[in-house]
Amino acid sequence: MSDLNSRSAELAKLLRSLPQEAAAPYGYQEFERRAHERARHARGLAGGERLAAACVLGAVLLAVLVRLGAPGGAARLPATGAAALVRTAPGPEDETLPPHAGLAERWLASLPEEPAIVHVGTRAAVLGLEDRIAQIDDLLGAAGDNGDALARLATLRQERARLVGTLVQVRYAEVLADGSL
Amino acid sequence: MNKSRLIGARGAGALACVLLLRAAAAAGPPAAAAAPPAPPLPAVPAVQLPSQAEIDAQLRSAQKQLEEAAHEVARLSTQFSGSVMEEFMPLLAAHVVIGVQLEPVPGNRGARVREVSPGGPAAQAGIRSGDVIVAVNGTELKGDAPARQVSSLLHDVKPDTPVSLRVERDGKPLALTVTVRGAPDLLARLPRVQDFGLEGHEPFIQRSLRDMELASLTPGLGSYFGADKGVLVLRAPADGALQLQDGDVILAIDGRSPESGSHAARILGSYLGGEKITLRILRQHKTLDLEMTMPETTHQRDVHRREVVLPQVDPHVTRLAPQRSPALA
16 A cells, blocks of 8 residues: 555656656747748749759750751850760851761761671671762862762762661661770 | 648548548449449460570571671672773772872872772771872872872782882871782673683672681680681681681681681681682691591672683782682683
8 A cells, every 4th residue: 555655756756857748839829820930932942843853954955956066056066075976067068968967977976996896797788888978078179179060969968877877777786886985 | 720720621632532542442444333243354375475595596697697788788889889980990900909099199299198988998008088109119100190000000009019119198108008909790690601611709708608707816815726827717607618627727718828817717718619728727726637528519709700801810819829709610
């Protein structure tokens, strides 16, 4: 019995030591203020997302414009390193060429001379195309010397651009097979 | 005070909604309860998912198809360009290509490089657009037709021959060496090809060699295999063509040492079906000479260039005692 009393007294002492009432973290006014704050922050985030979306859209539009040949767009890119192999001063006939021709050559120039593992069939096709393009380039110089009409030269240039496009396709297949992409 | 009332009212409404929903769920859908039970679905056979090995095999097959398709695209595209270029061909005196578009420069002292062919001989030699070529093999370029002059200077030059160029880049002199390549054949599409009973020309390389995989020999690989030069055969032709085996090192093809996988592909691609060929290889640290005949094919490439039009000019390589294909004999 005395044991029970002593326990009760101890329990009562512990209860008395507790605070009178757990204070509410904040009142309704504070809740309202914080809610406003959160809403304002959320609006700010949404604005940031809109800004980011606008940036992405702008970048996509820019890429499309470059790809579709914004006048002189490709030629204005700096030619450094391997990319210096590409033309820097396009001639007047180039308006007849696909606008992405310069980009294709930049990509080709960025590749290693040959993949680590040479798949003979694909490599032979690449070499054949490169030889044919080299032949066209030699011809273009000679035809220009010969005073050939621009229309005839344009035909050759278009043929060159088509072959370069094919070379890109074959090189891409080669790079895929090599697993280096 | 108003707020607590509002909260109380919302709580009561929510409680009412919950009770209503529970009651509706307990009652069940009246129409569904009356409907007859649906017939059992037919037994679906267990789906056998492909194993990793099967997927890997399919992937390899798809990659092979991709390579074959790329090869076909290249073949057709090259064939198409032949007809466009034929009318211009008389402008070129040389039987080799260098891979640059040239244009006159003011004062007619040299030729400015307008374009460099991707992967072409000039590109490999380090020539850039904007460079001015002032001399070829020691002969200065003069006049207002420098491209044709270069072609004339290369008239007697054979494929795979180094040609020295004197170049000005940004006003500074530069000496470069270009290894010229044989001009691709444009004439295989002419009717005379049919006179030989050939269906066309096998583009680029024999079909039986296309699945071969090669790697240039690095110093580390070379010390492992016991060779300081050559090309490693990673995957030999599946049909046993050339008698090669995986792990062989090709030291020479008819006496010509391949310097890279591309170089080996270029040399091998210059042979016709039926021609004799000797490969010097290293197999398990032993040097062997393999003598064989290139596999026959219905498509023979470069017929006119080799046998009719330019019999003096070897397109890519200097070969020892090339033999005529029996198909042409």
